[in-house]
Amino acid sequence: MGNLFFAANIAPENRTSPITMSKKKTQYICQSCGHAHPKWQGRCDGCGEWNTLVEEIIETPKNRFASTVSAVPVSLSKADKTAVERIPTGFGEFDRVLGGGIVPGSVVLLSGEPGIGKSTMLLQVAIRLANAGKKILFVTGEESVGQIKLRADRLGPSGGEDSIFLLAETCSEAAVAEAGDYDAIVVDSIQAMASADLQGAAGNVSQVRQSAAIFIELAKRSHIPVFLVGHVTKSGAIAGPKVLEHAVDVVLTLEGDSQSELRLLRSTKNRFGATGEIGVFSMGENGFSEVENPSAAFLGHHDAPVPGSTVFAGIEGNRPLFVEIQALASPAAYGTPQRVAQGLDPRRLIMLAAILERRGGLPLSRQDLFINVVGGVNLTERSADLAVVLSIVGSFRDKPISDDIAVFGEIGLTGELRRAPRTPPRVKEAARLGFSKVIIPEAGEKLPKIKDLEIIRAKDIFSAFKTAFRD
Ligand SMILES: Nc1ncnc2c1ncn2[C@@H]1O[C@H](COP(=O)(O)OP(=O)(O)OP(=O)(O)O)[C@@H](O)[C@H]1O
Ligand SMILES: [Mg+2]
Structure with missing residues (x-):
């Protein structure tokens, strides 16, 4: 079976023929991981993927020297940096x-x-x-x-x-x-x-x-x-x-x-x-x-607060970026519930759902969970955790969070909120964008008072839920 599969799938350029055996020495590189093989084979030795090898020329050292021979060593002090202007x-x-x-x-x-x-x-x-x-x-x-x-x-x-x-x-x-x-x-x-x-x-x-x-x-x-x-x-x-x-x-x-x-x-x-x-x-x-106004560009606009939507006070590079994270919890149609995340690492969602189930007592094992970061942004920050769980809880309970709240904070396995990097610029931006409350991790640097902004420090997900849902 396996052998039949191979034979039918060898691309013509990969079959050993007198043409491919010409003067230039070649090797076969996996398209998936870049591992080199001297001969074509069905499976890559590096990553185990099938049918990913493609022929590539091996450059001879002679050519390399010919192209770089004009370079001469320069001391660091005399090196010319005009090229990096x-x-x-x-x-x-x-x-x-x-x-x-x-x-x-x-x-x-x-x-x-x-x-x-x-x-x-x-x-x-x-x-x-x-x-x-x-x-x-x-x-x-x-x-x-x-x-x-x-x-x-x-x-x-x-x-x-x-x-x-x-x-x-x-x-x-x-x-x-x-x-x-x-x-x-x-x-x-x-x-x-x-x-x-x-x-x-x-x-x-x-x-x-x-x-x-x-x-x-x-x-x-x-x-x-x-x-x-x-x-x-x-x-x-x-x-x-x-x-x-x-x-x-x-x-x-x-x-x-x-x-x-x-x-x-x-x-x-x-x-x-x-x-x-x-x-x-x-x-x-x-x-x-x-x-x-780039920090607010990706924020959604709702006429009234909706369940399952939370604003995450994020930072990308040096720039605050506030995004809306939406969640939908819906009874699972099949035995294994689905976990679908767009704009977020799906493994993170699985972990957060497990924390909510074990620590928060939320029966999510029979719920499909869908997360969407609005605007097609791909979030890499773990500080988005709190916004994700608040959206999930909001959707599950069908209870909205007030839309003048922005949140951030990474969640640990025990449900604790961990210190987030670069708190002051996030908080400042929340005030600038007109939010009246921010929920942030308890651990972290002291922050100056900001007019019209209530800074709420939460120790864990429970105190964050209390503040956000006022229960
Ligand atoms: N008349 C138009 N008005 C507004 N937007 C347009 C118009 N024509 C094209 N576009 C936008 O430009 C986009 C295509 O842009 P572009 O060709 O630069 O994309 P690309 O990334 O180079 O795509 P490809 O991968 O096909 O090369 C379309 O998806 C569409 O959104
Ligand atoms: Mg193009």
Whole structure:
């Protein structure tokens, strides 16, 4: 059975044939974990996944020396740091996420789900750079030159049109050959590019890596900043940007709910600035615009308080970000209750449900639980715990929490509220946004009194419930 499965699933390019056995030495890389194998095989030795190996060239050391031989050692005191002087794009939120602008010679990967707005964002960045007198090469492997022109027209007149050059090209070497006298290069997308040195189809892990290596070399050699667009797919059928994350300098992710116009740009890796920094944009017919009051942008608006909704006073990067967390507890239709979390680690939800059941005495084992972080934000902070449990309890009891309350706090296994990082900016922001109460963990630094804001310290989930539900 297993063997039959193998034979039918070996892709033609993976079968050993006289063509693939040509002069260039190759190895087989797992698309899932990157483990290298000398021969094709059905199962990866590294991660145990089936059918994930793809052929990749082994670079000979000779080539490597040839390309780096011009570099000479420089003492740290004499090292020239002009190369890390940033070029502002003029797009404030974008510059903020990058850490103050583009670093010459840096490679920035912008990833996000299909249709989230990656091409639009980079075209807008290109337009702004062009307006500042830069010459930009926009390599498009996915869309035609005409499609980009249509998008640019939708974004409105910019004045920099003569400085943006569109190149419909899918060969990485050809694109790099064109790149000589430009100030920045956009490659949309890295999955559409293929190196002439490899035989696999564009988008497979070896092509993605090879093409990225070609653009990275260009950036480092000629100090031209390069922006790469990277797709993420849930199935993993196409090589995701995961394999690139080590190679590039900056990884930006664009997230948000495709049904709403709000988008969050987040840096998950940055060799030249803080990670976790966020930028908030609104996507409209004329492209992205910066949001004026970003900390409140993702808050929902209800006419009256609703059961199962709590405002979490979060912080992303250096910026407070208040989001609404919604929960729905509903009797389970099947034996095993479901735990579905959007924008939150599902394992965290399972843990919080167990704490509520064991410590809080809430019979959740026969309830399906659904959690949604409104606006498509992905929360990474554990301080969101308190908002999650208050929403669950609110939904289970069908009892709303007053909408002038914001909360934060991590919950421990005994139901205690643990000290949260960076309490003062959260509390200050709550006051600024007009909340009249914040429920926060008891442990933590002393806070100054703030006018019109009641700061309520809770030791554990029980005292938090009492305050929130007034019971
Ligand atoms: N006329 C329009 N008015 C408003 N929004 C539009 C209009 N046309 C397109 N959009 C928005 O632009 C989005 C597509 O943006 P874009 O092509 O930049 O996304 P992408 O991330 O590059 O997608 P892909 O993964 O397909 O390359 C659409 O999902 C839509 O929301
Ligand atoms: Mg696109």
